[in-house]
Amino acid sequence: MEAISRPLASRADFPGLVTPAGAPWHYLDSAATAQKPQVVIDALSDAAGKDYATVHRGVYARSADMTRGFEDARRTVAALIGGKDSELIFTRGATEAINLLAYSYPDKGRVLLSELEHHSNIVPWQLAGWQVDVCPITDDGQIDLDAAEAMLTPEHTMVAFAHVSNVLGSMLDARRAAELAHAVGAKLLLDGCQAVPRMPVDVAAIGCDFYAFSAHKLYGPTGIGALWGKAEQLDAMPPWQGGGAMIDAVSFAKTTYAPAPQRFEAGTPAIVEAVGFAAACDYVSAIGLDAIHAHEANLVAQAREALGAMNDVTLFGPEESAGIVSFLIDGIHPHDLGTILDEENVAIRAGHHCAQPLMARLGVTATARASFGIYSDEDDVAALIRGIERTKRIFG
Known part of the structure; x- marks a missing residue:
């Protein structure tokens, strides 16, 4: 699959996508709430x-x-x-x-x-x-x-x-x-x-x-x-x-x-x-919702491929999903993962996602969830994977 080098919408349109120090913020929690464009x-x-x-x-x-x-x-x-x-x-x-x-x-x-x-x-x-x-x-x-x-x-x-x-x-x-x-x-x-x-x-x-x-x-x-x-x-x-x-x-x-x-x-x-x-x-x-769907599907495929290559990661849901990837890492609670990722300026959701009956069906109490938006790109996927690798080294 062809890599996406740029987001669909300019990150400059979204004043929330920078940290207080001015560094890029890899916001992967759009399923919870999306950042707002300046318009x-x-x-x-x-x-x-x-x-x-x-x-x-x-x-x-x-x-x-x-x-x-x-x-x-x-x-x-x-x-x-x-x-x-x-x-x-x-x-x-x-x-x-x-x-x-x-x-x-x-x-x-x-x-x-x-x-x-x-x-x-x-x-x-x-x-x-x-x-x-x-x-x-x-x-x-x-x-x-x-x-x-x-x-x-x-x-x-x-x-x-x-x-x-x-x-x-x-x-x-x-x-x-x-x-x-x-x-x-x-x-x-x-x-x-x-x-x-x-x-x-x-x-x-x-x-x-x-x-x-x-x-x-x-x-x-x-x-x-x-x-x-x-x-x-x-x-x-x-x-x-x-x-x-x-x-x-x-x-x-x-x-x-x-x-x-x-x-x-x-x-x-x-x-x-x-x-x-x-x-x-x-x-x-x-922007066009067809383009948005294709963009997020590409990012989902990149994330699932990278996560699927890790033998200690469990992926949930279908291969083809609409902008959302949920997963678990053996021996690391999603809340711990989310906390360490935050240190890397990566924001994900961790918990039951207001879907406790689904968690029971999956046999877990929580998952980590990365969700993409029109401002997301392959750099966000790469930052997520780097943060996961660092977390695994910490939990060694």
């Missing part, structure tokens, strides 16, 4: 400063301008996944998006999850009173859709799967998952947190019913995400939270509600963050 930082600054006003309520010019900017942001975010702006709800993140659906969906029956789900796609269903069934994964870390097909019954009203695993990088055959869900009358929610920054997503082509994702893994701000849903599904769902902006008319006798998506956006929204979210979408769209 997003500038968009946030302008929205919080010279452009700032409330939205939807003011009759003065700047409020009207800010309202247009906010709703333009909704269109931009929806378009990134092939959706309509009228079907895109802004939330505080993917976690809130899944909670919203779990609590507000009117037909709370059985939900089919998988062994590799993030806690944010497990706990909300439990709290909201759904009956949870668990689909196994294959030995190479894929959701076993053959098993899912055998498990699904008309009692299942929802299937909720990760589009891309945050631990293994394994990619779901989302179109088949939608077909299996619909065959028994269930709806499909996809957790797209790791997919949207790494590969093209088209909700219409997939055929899913709901799609949740966050801005901060997409090179945007924290504190905002989105739930996309088919219009007919959103129209059938009651509000989840009450307050301003989500109403039609209020009296002490009766309240009526606004149509979706406003029905699900109680209170003053994250105005500034929505503008930054859209700026991040524009940034990755200009």
Whole structure:
């Protein structure tokens, strides 16, 4: 495979990619949260400063301008996944998006999850009173859709799967998952947190019913995400939270509600963050998600080849993954590895990655995880390998 000598995006666009001493920072934790390009930082600054006003309520010019900017942001975010702006709800993140659906969906029956789900796609269903069934994964870390097909019954009203695993990088055959869900009358929610920054997503082509994702893994701000849903599904769902902006008319006798998506956006929204979210979408769209996927796949292949050459390393997940490599080194706890790598200006994630059921399935308590982004390159892979070799010498 041809080596990649440069990142897709200029590292100079990302002020966070240097250490306080000015040395390069080999940031390999983009699956947790991505660094922000200057264009997003500038968009946030302008929205919080010279452009700032409330939205939807003011009759003065700047409020009207800010309202247009906010709703333009909704269109931009929806378009990134092939959706309509009228079907895109802004939330505080993917976690809130899944909670919203779990609590507000009117037909709370059985939900089919998988062994590799993030806690944010497990706990909300439990709290909201759904009956949870668990689909196994294959030995190479894929959701076993053959098993899912055998498990699904008309009692299942929802299937909720990760589009891309945050631990293994394994990619779901989302179109088949939608077909299996619909065959028994269930709806499909996809957790797209790791997919949207790494590969093209088209909700219409997939055929899913709901799609949740966050801005901060997409090179945007924290504190905002989105739930996309088919219009007919959103129209059938009651509000989840009450307050301003989500109403039609209020009296002490009766309240009526606004149509979706406003029905699900109680209170003053994250105005500034929505503008930054859209700026991040524009940034990755200009690069191209096909190019991003190929770039990260190449880096994954380089990392897996180098790690696989070490006889004391265990690799998890499929050979072809979306930008994520999880592994263990014999006799070295991931936390110790992460600490020593930090001394080498290499940042990885170490722990259970909010996926304790998956750790149990893998027979481990934690893994080390390197995850790539548009600013990553082969120098980051080389720095990771050098840091691992140093760690092994220390633990000798």
